[in-house]
Amino acid sequence: MTLKKFIIAAGLILAVAAAAFGEEPKSAPAAVGTASAVTAPATSAVTAVVAPGDNTPAPTAAPAPAEKKIVTLKANKAITLSMFAVIIGITMAVVVWAARQTKSAADFYAAGGGITGTQNGWAIAGDYMSAASFLGISGLISLYGYDGFMYSVGWLVAYITVLLIVAEPCRNAGKYTLGDILSFRTNPKPVRALAAVSTVAVSTFYLTAQMVGAGKLMALLVGVPYKTAIVGVGILMVGYVVFGGMTATTWVQIIKAGLLMSGALLLSFLVMAKAGFNPVRFFEQIVNNPDIQDHVSKLVLKDGITLNGIDAGQRFLEPGLYLKSPLDQISLGMALVLGTAGMPHILMRFFTVPTAQAARKSVIIAMFIIGAFYVLTTLLGFGAAINLTPQGIISVDPGGNMATLILAQTLGAEIAPILGDIFLAFLCSVAFATILAVVSGLVLAASAAIAHDIYVNVIKDGHADQHEQVMAARITSLVVGAVGIMIGLLAEKANVAHLVALAFAVASSGNLPVVVLSLFWRKFNTAGVISGLVVGTIASIGLVMVSPNMTYPKTVAAGAKKIVAAMEKKQAELPSGQSLSEKDAAALATAKVNEQLTGTSMMGLEKPLFTLKNPGIVSIPLGFLAAIIGCLLFPNKRSEEMFDEVYVRQNTGIGMAKAIDH
């Protein structure tokens, strides 16, 4: 049973690695609320560092009008749990149906190639839009305005790369996994093994972020303990994948995308109804809102700028309140634009459709769904800022992740109190379905890499009958799922926000260069794949570990010093006898505590060696360079001779039937 031992060993290594990544201690006062570090993608750690002063429970600012609604979030447990039960019931029915159809390896990994373009488009959208997109981005918009919207753009533009460069060639040249594409004209064993390691690494980073987010979210929404939530989500995810394989995963993703879009549309409708369906008036409401103005004044004050009234309101619609490092932005943009096309769970979706035409259609449909969702997100984010006030949103969650949910409850309750509960419960179950759909896709991608690449093709030399292949796939999914649950449990207190950025960095620096060069460059060979994957992956992970994503106590202290200075200046400017508002005084007190922090980061550093949060701008060129140099140093005639085959296949789909029923 070498396979079992191997899987267990690999699982343990990953668990330890992920836990080590997570072990990063959070400096208590700077890390405002754990939930903020979890659901918001990539950059949410910034919130914790940039805005420690906003962590005060008082939702109202001193000059604001007297009557203020207190913003709270309380889900009706009975309604929410029954909606969860409905979703579990429907998805379980899908699994039972899918399990009957899953007989061969092609059924398990690629739904037998029987998914239509339209279905796959919805499934891609469902696979891609995580709780971070759903809750995190609207939260960013509700707190930082324009920057949140700008942040969302890259997530859609990324699909142009998928559409033009990878979708159809992968459909034509691949079978189930990244390893299939890369091993076509290279020495298959080392390449498959490495591709599998890379796939498992990317999926594990992403999965850890999702699992921890899921646990925190469920704990917050319905009051289930964190550990129970992780185990519950984990069991469902394992159930979908082990029994229903790709067919069940696809339908869970389609259902989720449908629910998500209905929720977003309905809530946007309510938001726009309040502005009389007039976009100009909607934006005027933002600019003229005294609470938003006050919030922006505070934000820019940290940079030493004084802005008040309508100017502060207008500033909310301008860039620079949240994303302050242009180079980091560009770096993140590169990771998104190139990384999405290198994500194993996204690549895998193209093997489920029968033809390149269907693959093309599915990306285009996915682009319309994803794009429409992000446009609606703007309305939700700004709508939350107008109707709930940024201060109110912060009082519930400093990262803003709850903005959409509170908005649903508030706007629903304005029609009828019970409707608020129902609407909130509906959105909670959308978040629940979102988590399930994304984690299932990740588990499936990781298991496919281990079972198909490592077990069937490396250990068994490709000699495994259908029954054995499906068994291997099921056992691996079970193990991967169990490891996922374990990591989720271990990483409860960990800072996981940077793991999504890390997954995209590895996908864009390790996977994408070798995929593109395999498909388009005649000279590309085994040495190139290996050096590209190794250098790209190690560079991304290494740079993130010495980046500002880690917590540096002394940097936190330095930031706090600035706030102290700003607040003291503000106090000095006040007419004598007057003191700072309650909120400012609290911010000053917090900053004074943080000022005293000292120590080093997990890597033993006092300050980041690499100043960007997103390593893409360095690691992507490194990945490409390493792949090219490695391949030029060790030329291989056979790889060059086989290029004609790869190139004709990927362009025309000739010989593809072989790839499907192999």
Added chain:
Amino acid sequence: MAEKQYDWAAIAKNPKFIELHHKKRAFLFGWWIFSTAYYFMLPIGAAYAPGLFKIKVLGVINFGYMFALSQFFVSWALALYYAHVANKDFDRMTKELITELHL
């Protein structure tokens, strides 16, 4: 499973294939570069041309907002244009090639 054998090198030299791959390569990489450049103008512009982004275009709605919104429409338009060209030209040329090769 019986696998059909193909003479890949011969197909790769077929004039129809060469025409197809030249056309595809120019279209795909050309438009990819365009869309990427258009996208990076957003973070670069936001950082280095804040004055431009502040200009009010419609009521209080500024250029920056319209430009970010335009990214979505440009991406969608490009996707639809690609689908149009691929369905009309690339698929037809591939079909002709396959017919000619009697596959």
